[in-house]
Amino acid sequence: MTDKKAESLSRKPYEAELLRLQTELAKLQAWVRTEGARLVIIFEGRDAAGKGGAIRRLTEHLNPRVARIAALPTPTERERTQWYFQRYVAHLPAAGEIVLFDRSWYNRAGIEHVMDYCTPEEHERFLRQCPIFERMLVEDGILLRKYWFSVSDAEQLERFRRRLEDPLRRWKLSPMDLESITRWEAYSRAKDEMMVHTDISEAPWYIVESDDKRRARLNMIAHLLDSVPYHDVPEPALKLPERPASTGYERPPRDLRTYVPDRSEQL
Template sequence: MSSRNPSPAPPMSLNDRIDHDDDDLLQRLHRDLVDSYDEELEMEIDDRDLVSPSGAPSDAEREAQRLERSRYFRELLRLQSELVKLQDWVAATRHRVVILFEGRDSAGKGGAIKRITQRLNPRVCRVVALPAPNDRERTQWYFQRYVSHLPAGGEIVLFDRSWYNRAGVEKVMGFCSEADVEEFFRSVPEFEKMLVRSGIQLIKYWFSITDEEQHLRFLGRIHDPLKQWKLSPMDLESRRRWEEYTKAKETMLERTHIPEAPWWVVQAVDKKRARLNCIAHLLGQMPYHEVERPTVTLPERVRHADYLRHPVPEHMIVPEIY
Protein backbone atom coordinates (compact mmCIF):
# COMPACT_ATOMS: atom_id res chain seq x y z
CA MET A 1 0.00 0.00 0.00
CA SER A 2 1.51 3.25 -1.05
CA SER A 3 1.46 6.08 1.45
CA ARG A 4 0.45 9.51 0.36
CA ASN A 5 1.06 12.78 2.09
CA PRO A 6 -2.21 14.51 3.01
CA SER A 7 -3.07 17.43 0.81
CA PRO A 8 -2.27 20.76 2.41
CA ALA A 9 -5.25 22.76 3.63
CA PRO A 10 -6.31 25.41 1.15
CA PRO A 11 -5.32 28.92 2.20
CA MET A 12 -8.01 30.90 4.00
CA SER A 13 -9.69 33.59 2.02
CA LEU A 14 -9.70 37.17 3.29
CA ASN A 15 -13.36 36.87 4.31
CA ASP A 16 -12.67 33.63 6.17
CA ARG A 17 -9.79 35.26 8.05
CA ILE A 18 -12.01 38.21 9.01
CA ASP A 19 -14.75 35.87 10.26
CA HIS A 20 -12.16 33.86 12.23
CA ASP A 21 -10.70 37.03 13.75
CA ASP A 22 -14.19 38.26 14.67
CA ASP A 23 -14.98 34.98 16.43
CA ASP A 24 -11.71 35.15 18.34
CA LEU A 25 -12.38 38.77 19.31
CA LEU A 26 -15.88 37.92 20.55
CA GLN A 27 -14.50 35.07 22.66
CA ARG A 28 -11.87 37.35 24.18
CA LEU A 29 -14.52 40.02 24.92
CA HIS A 30 -16.67 37.36 26.55
CA ARG A 31 -13.78 36.18 28.74
CA ASP A 32 -13.04 39.76 29.75
CA LEU A 33 -16.68 40.28 30.71
CA VAL A 34 -16.68 37.12 32.80
CA ASP A 35 -13.48 38.28 34.52
CA SER A 36 -15.12 41.58 35.42
CA TYR A 37 -18.06 39.74 36.98
CA ASP A 38 -15.61 37.60 38.93
CA GLU A 39 -14.70 40.78 40.78
CA GLU A 40 -18.05 40.39 42.49
CA LEU A 41 -17.04 36.95 43.69
CA GLU A 42 -13.75 38.29 45.00
CA MET A 43 -15.56 41.00 46.93
CA GLU A 44 -17.88 38.41 48.40
CA ILE A 45 -14.91 36.89 50.24
CA ASP A 46 -15.84 39.38 52.93
CA ASP A 47 -19.11 37.51 53.35
CA ARG A 48 -17.91 33.96 52.97
CA ASP A 49 -19.34 31.39 55.35
CA LEU A 50 -16.85 29.11 57.05
CA VAL A 51 -17.79 25.45 57.42
CA SER A 52 -20.33 25.08 60.19
CA PRO A 53 -19.20 23.13 63.28
CA SER A 54 -22.30 20.99 62.82
CA GLY A 55 -21.03 19.83 59.43
CA ALA A 56 -21.39 20.69 55.77
CA PRO A 57 -24.81 21.85 54.49
CA SER A 58 -27.10 19.36 52.82
CA ASP A 59 -27.54 19.23 49.05
CA ALA A 60 -30.88 20.99 49.39
CA GLU A 61 -29.34 23.76 51.51
CA ARG A 62 -26.50 24.20 49.04
CA GLU A 63 -28.95 24.47 46.14
CA ALA A 64 -31.05 27.01 48.01
CA GLN A 65 -27.93 29.05 48.77
CA ARG A 66 -26.85 28.88 45.13
CA LEU A 67 -30.23 30.14 43.91
CA GLU A 68 -30.30 32.92 46.48
CA ARG A 69 -26.76 33.98 45.53
CA SER A 70 -27.67 33.93 41.84
CA ARG A 71 -30.70 36.16 42.46
CA TYR A 72 -28.56 38.53 44.50
CA PHE A 73 -25.94 38.93 41.76
CA ARG A 74 -28.54 39.40 39.01
CA GLU A 75 -30.29 42.11 40.97
CA LEU A 76 -27.03 43.77 42.02
CA LEU A 77 -25.84 43.97 38.41
CA ARG A 78 -29.19 45.40 37.33
CA LEU A 79 -29.03 48.07 40.03
CA GLN A 80 -25.41 48.86 39.21
CA SER A 81 -26.37 49.43 35.58
CA GLU A 82 -28.92 51.95 36.84
CA LEU A 83 -26.22 53.59 38.96
CA VAL A 84 -24.20 54.11 35.79
CA LYS A 85 -27.21 55.90 34.25
CA LEU A 86 -27.54 57.97 37.42
CA GLN A 87 -23.85 58.88 37.24
CA ASP A 88 -24.18 60.01 33.62
CA TRP A 89 -27.24 62.10 34.51
CA VAL A 90 -25.43 63.74 37.46
CA ALA A 91 -22.47 64.59 35.23
CA ALA A 92 -24.68 65.89 32.41
CA THR A 93 -26.90 68.04 34.65
CA ARG A 94 -24.03 69.19 36.93
CA HIS A 95 -26.04 67.99 39.90
CA ARG A 96 -24.31 67.81 43.30
CA VAL A 97 -24.97 64.95 45.70
CA VAL A 98 -23.70 64.13 49.20
CA ILE A 99 -24.53 60.75 50.73
CA LEU A 100 -23.75 60.05 54.38
CA PHE A 101 -23.29 56.49 55.63
CA GLU A 102 -23.56 56.10 59.38
CA GLY A 103 -24.06 53.14 61.70
CA ARG A 104 -22.38 51.06 64.34
CA ASP A 105 -19.03 49.36 63.73
CA SER A 106 -19.50 46.34 61.41
CA ALA A 107 -22.97 47.50 60.31
CA GLY A 108 -22.08 47.05 56.63
CA LYS A 109 -21.53 50.65 55.53
CA GLY A 110 -18.26 49.87 53.73
CA GLY A 111 -19.73 46.91 51.86
CA ALA A 112 -22.62 49.00 50.58
CA ILE A 113 -20.28 51.80 49.52
CA LYS A 114 -18.10 49.32 47.60
CA ARG A 115 -21.07 48.01 45.63
CA ILE A 116 -22.29 51.52 44.82
CA THR A 117 -18.93 52.74 43.56
CA GLN A 118 -17.67 49.51 41.99
CA ARG A 119 -18.68 50.31 38.40
CA LEU A 120 -18.69 54.09 38.58
CA ASN A 121 -16.17 56.66 37.45
CA PRO A 122 -14.09 57.77 40.47
CA ARG A 123 -13.88 61.24 38.92
CA VAL A 124 -17.66 61.51 39.27
CA CYS A 125 -18.32 59.40 42.36
CA ARG A 126 -15.73 59.49 45.15
CA VAL A 127 -15.55 58.26 48.74
CA VAL A 128 -14.43 60.35 51.72
CA ALA A 129 -13.32 58.49 54.85
CA LEU A 130 -11.54 60.95 57.12
CA PRO A 131 -9.24 59.89 59.98
CA ALA A 132 -9.46 61.35 63.47
CA PRO A 133 -8.85 65.13 63.43
CA ASN A 134 -5.30 66.31 64.01
CA ASP A 135 -4.27 68.99 66.49
CA ARG A 136 -4.85 71.79 64.00
CA GLU A 137 -8.25 70.51 62.88
CA ARG A 138 -9.42 70.23 66.47
CA THR A 139 -9.09 74.02 66.81
CA GLN A 140 -11.04 74.76 63.60
CA TRP A 141 -14.76 75.23 63.09
CA TYR A 142 -16.09 71.71 63.51
CA PHE A 143 -17.47 71.38 59.97
CA GLN A 144 -14.43 72.96 58.31
CA ARG A 145 -12.57 69.78 57.42
CA TYR A 146 -15.68 68.30 55.80
CA VAL A 147 -16.46 71.36 53.68
CA SER A 148 -13.34 70.93 51.52
CA HIS A 149 -14.64 67.52 50.40
CA LEU A 150 -18.07 68.70 49.27
CA PRO A 151 -18.91 68.09 45.58
CA ALA A 152 -18.55 70.42 42.65
CA GLY A 153 -21.08 70.32 39.82
CA GLY A 154 -21.48 66.82 38.37
CA GLU A 155 -20.09 64.99 41.40
CA ILE A 156 -21.36 62.47 43.94
CA VAL A 157 -19.54 62.29 47.28
CA LEU A 158 -20.06 59.39 49.67
CA PHE A 159 -18.98 59.99 53.27
CA ASP A 160 -17.99 56.78 55.08
CA ARG A 161 -18.81 58.34 58.45
CA SER A 162 -19.26 62.07 58.54
CA TRP A 163 -19.72 65.09 60.77
CA TYR A 164 -22.07 62.89 62.81
CA ASN A 165 -18.99 61.48 64.54
CA ARG A 166 -19.60 64.23 67.09
CA ALA A 167 -23.03 62.84 67.96
CA GLY A 168 -21.71 59.26 68.13
CA VAL A 169 -18.17 58.13 68.84
CA GLU A 170 -16.94 61.51 70.11
CA LYS A 171 -19.84 61.82 72.54
CA VAL A 172 -19.78 58.21 73.77
CA MET A 173 -15.99 58.02 74.12
CA GLY A 174 -15.69 61.41 75.79
CA PHE A 175 -13.62 63.00 73.02
CA CYS A 176 -15.66 66.20 73.32
CA SER A 177 -17.62 67.97 76.03
CA GLU A 178 -21.39 67.98 76.50
CA ALA A 179 -21.28 71.64 75.50
CA ASP A 180 -19.60 70.64 72.21
CA VAL A 181 -22.32 68.07 71.54
CA GLU A 182 -25.09 70.54 72.31
CA GLU A 183 -23.52 73.14 70.00
CA PHE A 184 -23.33 70.46 67.30
CA PHE A 185 -27.03 69.73 67.60
CA ARG A 186 -27.81 73.44 67.36
CA SER A 187 -25.52 73.93 64.36
CA VAL A 188 -25.97 70.82 62.20
CA PRO A 189 -29.55 71.51 61.06
CA GLU A 190 -28.52 74.98 59.94
CA PHE A 191 -25.37 73.66 58.29
CA GLU A 192 -27.33 71.05 56.34
CA LYS A 193 -30.03 73.55 55.36
CA MET A 194 -27.26 75.77 53.97
CA LEU A 195 -25.95 72.87 51.89
CA VAL A 196 -29.39 72.16 50.50
CA ARG A 197 -30.07 75.84 49.75
CA SER A 198 -26.76 75.98 47.86
CA GLY A 199 -28.02 73.23 45.54
CA ILE A 200 -26.43 70.16 47.16
CA GLN A 201 -28.72 67.17 47.58
CA LEU A 202 -28.03 65.58 50.97
CA ILE A 203 -29.03 61.96 51.64
CA LYS A 204 -28.39 60.37 55.06
CA TYR A 205 -28.40 56.61 55.74
CA TRP A 206 -28.20 54.86 59.08
CA PHE A 207 -27.33 51.15 58.84
CA SER A 208 -29.11 49.33 61.66
CA ILE A 209 -28.04 45.97 63.10
CA THR A 210 -28.95 44.09 66.25
CA ASP A 211 -26.83 43.49 69.32
CA GLU A 212 -26.56 39.79 68.42
CA GLU A 213 -25.54 40.49 64.84
CA GLN A 214 -22.75 42.87 65.83
CA HIS A 215 -21.51 40.28 68.34
CA LEU A 216 -21.41 37.66 65.56
CA ARG A 217 -19.61 39.97 63.11
CA PHE A 218 -17.00 40.94 65.69
CA LEU A 219 -16.34 37.26 66.37
CA GLY A 220 -15.96 36.74 62.63
CA ARG A 221 -13.33 39.47 62.49
CA ILE A 222 -11.46 38.05 65.47
CA HIS A 223 -11.22 34.57 63.93
CA ASP A 224 -10.65 35.59 60.30
CA PRO A 225 -7.04 36.62 59.45
CA LEU A 226 -8.31 38.62 56.45
CA LYS A 227 -10.62 40.70 58.67
CA GLN A 228 -8.60 41.20 61.82
CA TRP A 229 -7.25 44.52 60.55
CA LYS A 230 -10.81 45.86 60.76
CA LEU A 231 -10.82 45.53 64.54
CA SER A 232 -9.44 48.43 66.52
CA PRO A 233 -9.38 49.07 70.27
CA MET A 234 -12.13 51.63 69.61
CA ASP A 235 -14.29 48.94 68.01
CA LEU A 236 -13.90 46.68 71.03
CA GLU A 237 -14.73 49.52 73.39
CA SER A 238 -17.81 50.40 71.31
CA ARG A 239 -18.98 46.82 71.78
CA ARG A 240 -18.81 47.24 75.54
CA ARG A 241 -20.76 50.52 75.32
CA TRP A 242 -23.59 49.22 73.13
CA GLU A 243 -26.31 50.85 75.24
CA GLU A 244 -24.57 54.24 75.31
CA TYR A 245 -24.30 54.15 71.52
CA THR A 246 -27.99 53.29 71.30
CA LYS A 247 -28.95 56.32 73.39
CA ALA A 248 -26.64 58.56 71.35
CA LYS A 249 -28.12 57.26 68.09
CA GLU A 250 -31.68 57.85 69.26
CA THR A 251 -30.86 61.43 70.28
CA MET A 252 -29.06 62.04 66.98
CA LEU A 253 -31.95 60.81 64.84
CA GLU A 254 -34.47 62.77 66.88
CA ARG A 255 -32.61 66.08 66.74
CA THR A 256 -31.23 65.98 63.18
CA HIS A 257 -34.10 64.42 61.19
CA ILE A 258 -35.15 67.52 59.22
CA PRO A 259 -37.35 67.86 56.12
CA GLU A 260 -34.47 69.22 54.06
CA ALA A 261 -32.26 66.22 54.91
CA PRO A 262 -34.16 63.36 56.57
CA TRP A 263 -32.60 60.20 57.91
CA TRP A 264 -33.23 56.88 56.17
CA VAL A 265 -32.75 53.70 58.22
CA VAL A 266 -31.44 50.63 56.37
CA GLN A 267 -32.21 47.30 58.05
CA ALA A 268 -28.76 45.73 57.73
CA VAL A 269 -28.76 42.40 59.57
CA ASP A 270 -28.78 40.73 56.14
CA LYS A 271 -25.85 42.40 54.33
CA LYS A 272 -26.91 41.52 50.80
CA ARG A 273 -30.50 42.66 51.24
CA ALA A 274 -29.25 45.85 52.88
CA ARG A 275 -27.05 46.66 49.88
CA LEU A 276 -29.82 46.06 47.37
CA ASN A 277 -32.37 48.01 49.40
CA CYS A 278 -30.00 50.93 49.90
CA ILE A 279 -29.07 51.17 46.21
CA ALA A 280 -32.71 50.84 45.10
CA HIS A 281 -33.72 53.60 47.52
CA LEU A 282 -30.84 55.83 46.44
CA LEU A 283 -31.87 55.52 42.80
CA GLY A 284 -35.35 56.66 43.76
CA GLN A 285 -34.07 59.90 45.30
CA MET A 286 -33.19 61.54 41.97
CA PRO A 287 -35.21 62.07 38.75
CA TYR A 288 -32.44 60.64 36.59
CA HIS A 289 -32.87 59.32 33.08
CA GLU A 290 -30.60 57.70 30.54
CA VAL A 291 -28.33 60.23 28.89
CA GLU A 292 -27.76 59.63 25.21
CA ARG A 293 -24.13 59.06 24.40
CA PRO A 294 -22.48 59.63 21.03
CA THR A 295 -21.62 56.53 19.03
CA VAL A 296 -18.04 55.47 19.72
CA THR A 297 -15.91 54.24 16.83
CA LEU A 298 -12.51 52.78 17.52
CA PRO A 299 -10.01 54.52 15.20
CA GLU A 300 -7.49 52.57 13.18
CA ARG A 301 -4.03 52.55 14.72
CA VAL A 302 -1.47 54.58 12.80
CA ARG A 303 1.42 52.38 11.66
CA HIS A 304 4.84 53.49 10.44
CA ALA A 305 7.19 51.26 8.50
CA ASP A 306 10.24 52.58 10.37
CA TYR A 307 8.78 51.94 13.85
CA LEU A 308 10.59 49.26 15.86
CA ARG A 309 9.52 48.24 19.33
CA HIS A 310 12.48 47.84 21.65
CA PRO A 311 12.50 44.67 23.76
CA VAL A 312 12.05 45.04 27.53
CA PRO A 313 15.16 43.98 29.50
CA GLU A 314 14.67 40.66 31.24
CA HIS A 315 15.55 42.07 34.66
CA MET A 316 12.55 44.41 34.47
CA ILE A 317 9.95 41.70 33.84
CA VAL A 318 7.82 40.47 36.73
CA PRO A 319 8.34 36.70 37.15
CA GLU A 320 5.37 34.72 35.86
CA ILE A 321 4.91 32.36 38.79
CA TYR A 322 1.22 31.88 38.00
Protein backbone atom coordinates in the same frame (compact mmCIF):
# COMPACT_ATOMS: atom_id res chain seq x y z
CA MET B 1 -33.17 43.30 72.35
CA THR B 2 -31.82 40.87 69.80
CA ASP B 3 -34.08 40.54 66.79
CA LYS B 4 -34.51 37.29 64.93
CA LYS B 5 -32.27 37.37 61.89
CA ALA B 6 -34.03 37.38 58.54
CA GLU B 7 -33.24 34.63 56.08
CA SER B 8 -30.21 35.58 54.02
CA LEU B 9 -30.83 36.47 50.39
CA SER B 10 -29.25 33.85 48.12
CA ARG B 11 -26.34 34.82 45.92
CA LYS B 12 -27.83 34.33 42.45
CA PRO B 13 -30.81 36.74 42.72
CA TYR B 14 -28.63 39.13 44.73
CA GLU B 15 -25.96 39.36 42.04
CA ALA B 16 -28.53 39.72 39.24
CA GLU B 17 -30.30 42.59 41.01
CA LEU B 18 -27.03 44.21 42.04
CA LEU B 19 -25.87 44.27 38.42
CA ARG B 20 -29.14 45.89 37.36
CA LEU B 21 -28.83 48.53 40.05
CA GLN B 22 -25.18 49.20 39.22
CA THR B 23 -26.22 49.78 35.60
CA GLU B 24 -28.69 52.38 36.85
CA LEU B 25 -25.97 53.93 39.01
CA ALA B 26 -23.90 54.44 35.85
CA LYS B 27 -26.89 56.30 34.37
CA LEU B 28 -27.19 58.36 37.55
CA GLN B 29 -23.50 59.24 37.29
CA ALA B 30 -23.92 60.39 33.67
CA TRP B 31 -26.89 62.53 34.71
CA VAL B 32 -24.93 64.10 37.58
CA ARG B 33 -22.09 65.01 35.20
CA THR B 34 -24.36 66.36 32.47
CA GLU B 35 -26.63 68.35 34.75
CA GLY B 36 -23.85 69.60 37.03
CA ALA B 37 -25.65 68.15 40.02
CA ARG B 38 -24.01 67.77 43.44
CA LEU B 39 -24.85 64.62 45.37
CA VAL B 40 -23.79 63.87 48.95
CA ILE B 41 -24.49 60.44 50.46
CA ILE B 42 -23.85 59.91 54.16
CA PHE B 43 -23.24 56.41 55.51
CA GLU B 44 -23.59 56.06 59.26
CA GLY B 45 -24.30 53.22 61.67
CA ARG B 46 -22.67 51.00 64.25
CA ASP B 47 -19.34 49.31 63.70
CA ALA B 48 -19.67 46.28 61.40
CA ALA B 49 -23.13 47.40 60.26
CA GLY B 50 -22.19 46.99 56.58
CA LYS B 51 -21.48 50.56 55.52
CA GLY B 52 -18.18 49.75 53.81
CA GLY B 53 -19.61 46.88 51.79
CA ALA B 54 -22.48 49.04 50.57
CA ILE B 55 -20.07 51.80 49.55
CA ARG B 56 -17.88 49.34 47.63
CA ARG B 57 -20.82 47.92 45.67
CA LEU B 58 -22.20 51.36 44.96
CA THR B 59 -18.92 52.73 43.59
CA GLU B 60 -17.62 49.51 42.00
CA HIS B 61 -18.36 50.56 38.41
CA LEU B 62 -18.36 54.35 38.79
CA ASN B 63 -15.70 56.79 37.68
CA PRO B 64 -13.59 57.66 40.77
CA ARG B 65 -13.12 61.15 39.35
CA VAL B 66 -16.89 61.65 39.59
CA ALA B 67 -17.83 59.51 42.60
CA ARG B 68 -15.29 59.77 45.41
CA ILE B 69 -15.25 58.48 48.95
CA ALA B 70 -14.52 60.80 51.88
CA ALA B 71 -13.31 58.85 54.90
CA LEU B 72 -11.65 61.43 57.09
CA PRO B 73 -8.98 60.43 59.61
CA THR B 74 -8.71 61.66 63.18
CA PRO B 75 -8.57 65.48 63.13
CA THR B 76 -5.21 67.15 63.51
CA GLU B 77 -4.47 69.55 66.35
CA ARG B 78 -5.09 72.45 63.99
CA GLU B 79 -8.39 71.00 62.81
CA ARG B 80 -9.52 70.59 66.41
CA THR B 81 -9.42 74.39 66.74
CA GLN B 82 -11.55 74.98 63.63
CA TRP B 83 -15.31 75.27 63.39
CA TYR B 84 -16.39 71.65 63.68
CA PHE B 85 -17.96 71.41 60.20
CA GLN B 86 -15.05 73.19 58.51
CA ARG B 87 -12.97 70.18 57.49
CA TYR B 88 -16.04 68.42 56.08
CA VAL B 89 -16.98 71.42 53.95
CA ALA B 90 -13.68 71.02 52.08
CA HIS B 91 -14.84 67.60 50.85
CA LEU B 92 -18.25 68.64 49.55
CA PRO B 93 -18.81 68.09 45.81
CA ALA B 94 -18.50 70.62 43.04
CA ALA B 95 -20.82 70.53 40.03
CA GLY B 96 -20.94 67.09 38.43
CA GLU B 97 -19.60 65.22 41.46
CA ILE B 98 -20.83 62.60 43.93
CA VAL B 99 -19.28 62.34 47.40
CA LEU B 100 -19.88 59.40 49.70
CA PHE B 101 -19.06 60.09 53.34
CA ASP B 102 -17.91 56.90 55.06
CA ARG B 103 -18.84 58.37 58.40
CA SER B 104 -19.29 62.11 58.46
CA TRP B 105 -19.87 65.10 60.69
CA TYR B 106 -22.13 62.78 62.70
CA ASN B 107 -19.02 61.45 64.45
CA ARG B 108 -19.71 64.14 67.03
CA ALA B 109 -23.17 62.79 67.76
CA GLY B 110 -21.88 59.22 68.09
CA ILE B 111 -18.38 58.12 68.92
CA GLU B 112 -17.12 61.51 70.11
CA HIS B 113 -20.06 61.92 72.45
CA VAL B 114 -20.08 58.36 73.80
CA MET B 115 -16.29 58.17 74.25
CA ASP B 116 -16.06 61.68 75.76
CA TYR B 117 -13.89 62.96 72.91
CA CYS B 118 -15.93 66.13 72.93
CA THR B 119 -17.41 68.15 75.76
CA PRO B 120 -21.14 68.15 76.57
CA GLU B 121 -21.23 71.75 75.36
CA GLU B 122 -19.67 70.79 72.00
CA HIS B 123 -22.15 67.95 71.62
CA GLU B 124 -25.09 70.22 72.40
CA ARG B 125 -23.79 72.84 69.95
CA PHE B 126 -23.50 70.19 67.24
CA LEU B 127 -27.10 69.06 67.68
CA ARG B 128 -28.20 72.68 67.43
CA GLN B 129 -26.03 73.62 64.44
CA CYS B 130 -26.29 70.45 62.36
CA PRO B 131 -29.86 70.98 61.10
CA ILE B 132 -28.97 74.55 60.19
CA PHE B 133 -25.83 73.39 58.35
CA GLU B 134 -27.73 70.74 56.40
CA ARG B 135 -30.54 73.11 55.49
CA MET B 136 -27.89 75.44 54.06
CA LEU B 137 -26.50 72.61 51.92
CA VAL B 138 -29.92 71.67 50.59
CA GLU B 139 -30.90 75.30 50.02
CA ASP B 140 -27.75 75.71 47.93
CA GLY B 141 -28.84 72.87 45.67
CA ILE B 142 -26.91 69.91 47.08
CA LEU B 143 -28.77 66.60 47.00
CA LEU B 144 -28.23 65.22 50.50
CA ARG B 145 -29.08 61.63 51.38
CA LYS B 146 -28.47 60.17 54.88
CA TYR B 147 -28.49 56.43 55.56
CA TRP B 148 -28.24 54.75 58.96
CA PHE B 149 -27.27 51.08 58.79
CA SER B 150 -28.98 49.27 61.65
CA VAL B 151 -27.53 45.97 62.89
CA SER B 152 -28.62 43.88 65.86
CA ASP B 153 -26.30 43.28 68.81
CA ALA B 154 -26.07 39.53 68.10
CA GLU B 155 -25.20 40.03 64.42
CA GLN B 156 -22.62 42.71 65.21
CA LEU B 157 -20.93 40.40 67.71
CA GLU B 158 -20.87 37.56 65.17
CA ARG B 159 -19.27 39.84 62.58
CA PHE B 160 -16.65 40.88 65.11
CA ARG B 161 -15.90 37.20 65.78
CA ARG B 162 -15.45 36.50 62.08
CA ARG B 163 -13.10 39.44 61.73
CA LEU B 164 -11.06 38.25 64.70
CA GLU B 165 -10.64 34.81 63.15
CA ASP B 166 -9.92 35.96 59.59
CA PRO B 167 -6.35 37.27 59.03
CA LEU B 168 -7.52 39.07 55.88
CA ARG B 169 -10.14 41.08 57.79
CA ARG B 170 -8.59 41.39 61.23
CA TRP B 171 -7.44 44.91 60.36
CA LYS B 172 -11.11 45.91 60.42
CA LEU B 173 -11.32 45.13 64.13
CA SER B 174 -9.99 47.95 66.29
CA PRO B 175 -9.93 48.52 70.05
CA MET B 176 -12.67 51.09 69.42
CA ASP B 177 -14.84 48.39 67.87
CA LEU B 178 -14.41 46.18 70.91
CA GLU B 179 -15.25 49.09 73.18
CA SER B 180 -18.53 49.53 71.33
CA ILE B 181 -19.66 46.09 72.55
CA THR B 182 -19.64 47.23 76.17
CA ARG B 183 -21.25 50.58 75.29
CA TRP B 184 -24.12 49.27 73.17
CA GLU B 185 -26.83 51.05 75.13
CA ALA B 186 -24.84 54.29 75.30
CA TYR B 187 -24.53 54.28 71.50
CA SER B 188 -28.25 53.51 71.23
CA ARG B 189 -29.16 56.51 73.37
CA ALA B 190 -26.77 58.74 71.43
CA LYS B 191 -28.30 57.61 68.12
CA ASP B 192 -31.84 58.22 69.38
CA GLU B 193 -30.95 61.72 70.55
CA MET B 194 -29.20 62.45 67.24
CA MET B 195 -32.29 61.37 65.29
CA VAL B 196 -34.56 63.62 67.33
CA HIS B 197 -32.52 66.68 66.42
CA THR B 198 -31.34 65.91 62.88
CA ASP B 199 -34.14 63.93 61.22
CA ILE B 200 -35.42 67.01 59.42
CA SER B 201 -37.79 67.26 56.46
CA GLU B 202 -35.13 68.85 54.25
CA ALA B 203 -32.65 66.03 54.98
CA PRO B 204 -34.37 63.05 56.60
CA TRP B 205 -32.66 59.93 57.89
CA TYR B 206 -33.32 56.64 56.10
CA ILE B 207 -32.83 53.47 58.16
CA VAL B 208 -31.33 50.46 56.41
CA GLU B 209 -31.91 47.12 58.15
CA SER B 210 -28.53 45.45 57.70
CA ASP B 211 -28.49 42.09 59.50
CA ASP B 212 -28.53 40.67 55.96
CA LYS B 213 -25.80 42.56 54.12
CA ARG B 214 -27.03 41.59 50.67
CA ARG B 215 -30.55 42.85 51.28
CA ALA B 216 -29.16 46.00 52.88
CA ARG B 217 -27.02 46.84 49.84
CA LEU B 218 -29.84 46.29 47.37
CA ASN B 219 -32.37 48.20 49.47
CA MET B 220 -30.08 51.15 50.03
CA ILE B 221 -28.99 51.51 46.39
CA ALA B 222 -32.55 51.08 45.11
CA HIS B 223 -33.80 53.75 47.52
CA LEU B 224 -31.06 56.15 46.46
CA LEU B 225 -31.93 55.70 42.79
CA ASP B 226 -35.63 56.21 43.50
CA SER B 227 -34.92 59.39 45.47
CA VAL B 228 -32.95 61.21 42.77
CA PRO B 229 -34.82 62.56 39.70
CA TYR B 230 -32.21 61.38 37.19
CA HIS B 231 -32.93 60.36 33.62
CA ASP B 232 -31.09 58.73 30.75
CA VAL B 233 -28.45 60.93 29.17
CA PRO B 234 -27.51 60.30 25.52
CA GLU B 235 -24.13 58.64 25.28
CA PRO B 236 -21.51 60.33 23.05
CA ALA B 237 -21.00 58.58 19.74
CA LEU B 238 -17.70 56.71 19.99
CA LYS B 239 -16.01 54.63 17.32
CA LEU B 240 -12.73 52.76 17.48
CA PRO B 241 -10.35 54.16 14.86
CA GLU B 242 -8.43 51.95 12.48
CA ARG B 243 -4.89 51.27 13.65
CA PRO B 244 -2.47 52.96 11.21
CA ALA B 245 0.00 50.93 9.23
CA SER B 246 3.35 50.20 10.86
CA THR B 247 6.17 52.67 10.29
CA GLY B 248 8.87 50.15 11.14
CA TYR B 249 8.86 50.28 14.95
CA GLU B 250 10.47 47.25 16.61
CA ARG B 251 10.15 46.36 20.28
CA PRO B 252 13.50 46.29 22.16
CA PRO B 253 14.82 42.83 23.09
CA ARG B 254 13.23 41.45 26.27
CA ASP B 255 16.60 40.89 27.95
CA LEU B 256 17.09 44.67 28.15
CA ARG B 257 14.26 44.94 30.67
CA THR B 258 13.49 43.38 34.05
CA TYR B 259 10.20 41.48 34.04
CA VAL B 260 8.11 40.29 36.95
CA PRO B 261 8.51 36.49 37.24
CA ASP B 262 5.57 34.36 36.14
CA ARG B 263 4.50 32.67 39.38
CA SER B 264 1.75 30.77 37.58
CA GLU B 265 4.40 28.40 36.23
CA GLN B 266 4.81 27.08 39.77
CA LEU B 267 1.13 26.24 40.23
